[in-house]
Amino acid sequence: MQPELKLQLMDTHAGGDVSRIVTGGIRPLPGATVRAQMEYLRDEADGLRRLLLEEPYGIPEMSVDLLVPPTDPKAVAGYIIMEVMGYPIYSGSNTMCTATAVLESGIVAKQEGWQSFMLEAPAGLVHIDAFVRDGVVEAITCGGLxxxxxxxxxxxxxxxxxxxxxxxxxxxxxxxxxxxxxxxxxxxxxxxxxxxxxxxxxxxxxxxxxxxxxxxxxxxxxxxxxxxxxxxxxxxxxxxxxxxxxxxxxxxxxxxxxxxxxxxxxxxxxxxxxxxxxxxxxxxxxxxxxxxxxxxxxxxxxxxxxxxxxxxxRSFVLNRADIVVNCDDPMVECAGLKHILTSAHPE
Known part of the structure; x- marks a missing residue:
């Protein structure tokens, strides 16, 4: 039997713009920096972006942010931004959503009041200040480019x-x-x-x-x-x-x-x-x-x-879910995707 192919997601929005945070299901990407990993994803595995922004899984108005291990020791997490037009090196709303997901997923433990940490975007390090009240992330301040x-x-x-x-x-x-x-x-x-x-x-x-x-x-x-x-x-x-x-x-x-x-x-x-x-x-x-x-x-x-x-x-969590990727579905194109899924057999 073919293994079930799936991704772990956290859907969020900031100001109404929905960002799908991919929290699991993707193999480590090659590249010495998050920028290099973004370029690999763009050139060799664009199927992930297309899967989550096109029918039947998504719509062009959404964005996707893939959490990756940071390559800079100052950062707690890296992230790669994917949008309908391609791979921007930075985005304010996507950064707010990613920072919220990092807190909500426990990568960074929540602390009451203000707390600070760094994320690594393709553009480089981004300083984050997060405000938490009663366990709820109420504000994210991020450095603009x-x-x-x-x-x-x-x-x-x-x-x-x-x-x-x-x-x-x-x-x-x-x-x-x-x-x-x-x-x-x-x-x-x-x-x-x-x-x-x-x-x-x-x-x-x-x-x-x-x-x-x-x-x-x-x-x-x-x-x-x-x-x-x-x-x-x-x-x-x-x-x-x-x-x-x-x-x-x-x-x-x-x-x-x-x-x-x-x-x-x-x-x-x-x-x-x-x-x-x-x-x-x-x-x-x-x-x-x-x-x-x-x-x-x-x-x-x-x-x-x-x-x-x-x-x-401020970013709000909308949903936590597993996405099942069925390559037998005629509406799903697995080319440019299957080789980076952790649940797939190595090719």
Whole structure:
């Protein structure tokens, strides 16, 4: 008999974005770093991502995070992020969900009040501060990637949309930042489909015209993301709020405002001289969920002012389950997957 093939999962969400945390069922991956293991998964075992984000197991709006042993002794766990567009090296909402799963699964014992630990993302070490009350994880603060403005106030003509002004930030991926009000959007839930269609047209127009290069990573591919920005409201001397929404893939608008989108906003506000270190921006989604980005510092990297920041939010556990992988199911493609399952015979 063929052994039963299965994965252990913990489904979570942060701000509405669902992250499936793979907690067991995958063999150790080759690679001296989590980044190298991510590249192996991408190039040799993409079946795991496709299995959990496509029918019949998942939908493109979800994300998957595979827990792996850390390669840096400072970290308690490593994690590889998988989304419909591929393998981002960092994500704020996925980091919040992974940190919560690490606590809920007992990899890190919960302590009342604030506690700190490190995770290892493909982008490198990430500092985590977690707040626990009565055994419940109520907040996760994670270090956002250093963010900067690549392009400020460019303009492009977009078919069926018109002339669009945009800036481009890097915050773990390149983001086009677009003022929502200028295009007639109030960033409410009933606009979700129109926001997705509009963002797709803008991103495709920018992709056809230019590419972007990171100052250390080089060419990281075509522009992937667009972040619609609502008006900024000042709540107090160092506190701001803005409605926001992020487009990540044709037909996919994130349910949260995204951590990297919030980091990109901080970079833009710093570039425009509108915030100072210690200031906070709460981004509010179409579903009225929010993340809080804090501008913690700035440094000069060549021509760029690079913004250091943290992102705070909350992740909720939705489900703990075993997924049975039936390779006889005509809707299941086991190529690129079976060789990394612990329950499969070595090939």
């Amino acid at each position: 250093p963010s900067y403005i690549d392009t400020y106030q460019a303009s492009i003509h977009v078919p069926d949309v018109g002339n669009v002004n945009y800036s481009v930030a890097y915050s773990g991926g390149f983001y086009a930042l677009v003022d929502a009000t200028s295009l007639g959007f109030a960033l409410t839930l009933d606009e979700e489909r129109r926001l997705s269609d509009c963002a797709y047209r803008i991103v495709e127009a920018i992709r056809a015209e230019r590419r972007f290069s990171h100052y250390t990573l080089g060419d990281v591919g075509p522009l992937p993301f667009l972040h619609f920005m609502g008006p900024v409201e000042q709540l107090a001397d160092n506190s701001y709020r803005s409605r926001s929404t992020t487009y990540v893939h044709p037909g996919v608008i994130c349910r949260s405002t995204t951590g990297t989108g919030t980091s990109a906003r901080l970079a833009l506000m710093n570039h425009e001289g509108k915030i100072r270190p210690g200031d906070r921006l709460e981004t509010v989604s179409l579903r009225e969920t929010g993340f809080i980005g804090e501008f913690t510092g700035v440094r000069q990297e060549g021509p760029h002012q690079v913004v250091e920041n943290t992102i705070t939010g």
